[in-house]
Amino acid sequence: MAETEMKQVIGDGASPQTIAVNQGILSKNDLFAARNRARFKASGLLVLNVVSSPGSGKTAFIERTLTDLQGRLRGGVIVGDLATDNDAQRIARSGAPAIQITTGDMCHLEAEMVGKAAGQLNLDNLDLLIVENVGNLVCPSGYDLGEDLRVVLLSVTEGEDKPLKYPVMFKTADVVIVNKMDLAEAVGFDRTTALDNIRRIAPQATVFEVSARTGLGMHEWYAFLEQRIGRQ
Amino acid sequence: MAETEMKQVIGDGASPQTIAVNQGILSKNDLFAARNRARFKASGLLVLNVVSSPGSGKTAFIERTLTDLQGRLRGGVIVGDLATDNDAQRIARSGAPAIQITTGDMCHLEAEMVGKAAGQLNLDNLDLLIVENVGNLVCPSGYDLGEDLRVVLLSVTEGEDKPLKYPVMFKTADVVIVNKMDLAEAVGFDRTTALDNIRRIAPQATVFEVSARTGLGMHEWYAFLEQRIGRQ
Numbered sequence: 001m002a003e004t005e006m007k008q009v010i011g012d013g014a015s016p017q018t019i020a021v022n023q024g025i026l027s028k029n030d031l032f033a034a035r036n037r038a039r040f041k042a043s044g045l046l047v048l049n050v051v052s053s054p055g056s057g058k059t060a061f062i063e064r065t066l067t068d069l070q071g072r073l074r075g076g077v078i079v080g081d082l083a084t085d086n087d088a089q090r091i092a093r094s095g096a097p098a099i100q101i102t103t104g105d106m107c108h109l110e111a112e113m114v115g116k117a118a119g120q121l122n123l124d125n126l127d128l129l130i131v132e133n134v135g136n137l138v139c140p141s142g143y144d145l146g147e148d149l150r151v152v153l154l155s156v157t158e159g160e161d162k163p164l165k166y167p168v169m170f171k172t173a174d175v176v177i178v179n180k181m182d183l184a185e186a187v188g189f190d191r192t193t194a195l196d197n198i199r200r201i202a203p204q205a206t207v208f209e210v211s212a213r214t215g216l217g218m219h220e221w222y223a224f225l226e227q228r229i230g231r232q
Numbered sequence: 233m234a235e236t237e238m239k240q241v242i243g244d245g246a247s248p249q250t251i252a253v254n255q256g257i258l259s260k261n262d263l264f265a266a267r268n269r270a271r272f273k274a275s276g277l278l279v280l281n282v283v284s285s286p287g288s289g290k291t292a293f294i295e296r297t298l299t300d301l302q303g304r305l306r307g308g309v310i311v312g313d314l315a316t317d318n319d320a321q322r323i324a325r326s327g328a329p330a331i332q333i334t335t336g337d338m339c340h341l342e343a344e345m346v347g348k349a350a351g352q353l354n355l356d357n358l359d360l361l362i363v364e365n366v367g368n369l370v371c372p373s374g375y376d377l378g379e380d381l382r383v384v385l386l387s388v389t390e391g392e393d394k395p396l397k398y399p400v401m402f403k404t405a406d407v408v409i410v411n412k413m414d415l416a417e418a419v420g421f422d423r424t425t426a427l428d429n430i431r432r433i434a435p436q437a438t439v440f441e442v443s444a445r446t447g448l449g450m451h452e453w454y455a456f457l458e459q460r461i462g463r464q
Contacts, residue, residue: 053285054369054398055390082370084396105400107339107370135397136370137286138314138339157389157412157419158287164316165367166286168337180389186418187389 029143032111036118036146043123046229047131049145051169052153053162054135057179059087061153061212062130066094068215069222073127073229078117080109080134087132097121107139114145127229137162141169148174149228152205155180157187160194163201170201175208177221182211261375264343268350268378275355278461279363281377283401284385285394286367289411291319293385293444294362298326300447301454305359305461310349312341312366319364329353339371346377359461369394373401381460384437387412389419392426395433402433407440409453414443 040047050058059079066075077098079087088100099117101109114131123129131147133140152173154162157180163170170176176198184191191209198207206224210217272279282290291311298307309330311319320332331349333341346363355361363379365372384405386394389412395402402408408430416423423441430439438456442449 053287053367054394055285055387081397083399084393086393086397105370105374107368134370135285136339136368138337138366138368139371142337155287155389157387157415158285161316161318162286165313165318167315183389183415183418186415 029111032115033144033146036111036115039115039118039123040129040146040148041232043126044232045123045126045129046149046225046232047129047145047147048149048151049131049133049140049147050151050153051133051137051140052135052155053137053158056135056153056155056158057212058132058135058153059090061177061179061210062132063091063094064212064215064218065130065222065225066091066096068218069225070095073226074125075128075130076121076123076126077130077132078109078114078121079132080113082106082134091132103134107134107136108143109133109140109145110143111145127232128225137166137169141172148232151175151177152202153177153179154194154198156184156189156194160190160197163194163197167201170198170205173202173205175224176202176205178207178209179212181209181216182214261343264347265376265378268343268347271347271350271355272361272378272380273464275358276464277355277358277361278381278457278464279361279377279379280381280383281363281365281372281379282383282385283365283369283372284367284387285369285390288367288385288387288390289444290364290367290385291322293409293411293442294364295323295326296444296447296450297362297454297457298323298328300450301457302327305458306357307360307362308353308355308358309362309364310341310346310353311364312345314338314366323364335366339366339368340375341365341372341377342375343377359464360457369398369401373404380464381406383407383409384434385409385411386426386430388416388421388426392422392429395426395429399433402430402437405434405437407456408434408437410439410441411444413441413448414446 075096077091080101085100088098091098099120101113208221307328309323312333317332320330323330331352333345440453
């Protein structure tokens with residue numbers, strides 16, 4: 001992760017003289033991430049860091065996952081947004097505890113914020129902690145939050161070329177969710193090209209094709225999740 | 233703009249000790265932006281900075297605009313992406329000159345890059361220069377490129393709440409384009425709520441509802457563009 005993080009922040013800062021300072025900041029994030037990871041492990045939790053563009057359907061995907069798995073696992077959510085607590089309110093409808101972080105102008109969550117928010121949840125009572133990152137296909141890639149799995153969502157309405165055009169994020173994905181498959185035909189989604197592009201940039205990732213709205217393909221995702229939780 | 237830019241970069245850096253350094257960088261961007269603006273004005277050009285999430289349809293919107301207005305105005309394009317020159321290739325099919333900037337891990341264009349790319353175009357032969365920014369609803373908001381109009385795209389598939397959740401970008405919009413209106417019914421788009429949210433965050437913006445795919449609503453946009461070009 002170190003190199004990716006470094007590049008990301010050099011990119012944001014765009015000036016050689018910021019490198020040393022940002023290196024310090026990133027090490028600090030890595031320290032907090034390691035602390036989160038140890039704490040999550042001690043509680044036997046599976047932790048997901050869910051990232052995507054704005055509007056790919058992260059909140060709907062998390063909402064449906066927690067609603068459908070009610071009674072089978074105990075989930076909690078930490079939600080990051082620049083503004084509003086709309087998403088935490090939506091997720092709370094599933095009955096899962098949800099903590100909202102509002103970041104102001106910041107386009108990603110950092111490990112320290114997640115650690116603080118996790119302190120408001122009873123982690124020992126949970127099997128699954130889902131962190132919904134700020135909607136952004138670039139910034140969150142360089143920030144380890146202490147998660148077990150990085151889950152990148154891509155909706156069919158965004159086009160097949162996105163893995164090629166945003167490789168930094170896709171290269172760090174453990175799971176890629178192709179969402180809104182119910183709209184594939186209406187938008188002329190070229191499935192073969194999209195899957196080829198995902199495999200080319202993210203050969204390490206497990207891929208699920210779903211519709212969080214209709215429930216299509218969600219059962220395969222639940223089976224994967226429950227198997228991973230069994231291993232924690 | 234100065235305050236927004238400042239906040240943006242503090243957000244990215246997330247540490248008080250980076251403030252002074254980033255202030256220097258931002259002033260440098262403002263200087264390059266002012267230089268671009270003077271050069272564009274001298275050439276009698278209208279310059280657009282087109283921003284949105286990945287997959288909102290910026291390239292299709294620009295392609296269609298230039299194709300439909302062929303023979304009526306002379307357009308050129310500068311395209312920013314993290315990787316690939318797919319978009320410049322698509323736009324070149326409209327016959328307009330297109331320069332691709334690949335930014336690596338950087339989630340926005342800066343004025344200096346745009347100035348360099350503009351040097352590769354014969355500006356005196358153009359009426360309209362469209363800069364397609366990197367697909368990102370956060371990072372580009374703090375970087376003035378020397379444009380006349382900031383055009384923010386939002387597609388109906390992204391949801392009605394995006395202006396509320398990404399206010400920084402929408403607050404700086406001169407024009408908001410609601411794209412993919414042909415899919416509005418299929419995705420259950422709530423037009424009234426979306427327009428209310430746009431007006432609440434961006435009361436200064438002129439709003440167009442279009443489909444770059446079907447051509448719906450594009451003529452109102454062209455009339456607006458041609459009127460603005462007449463004024464340059």
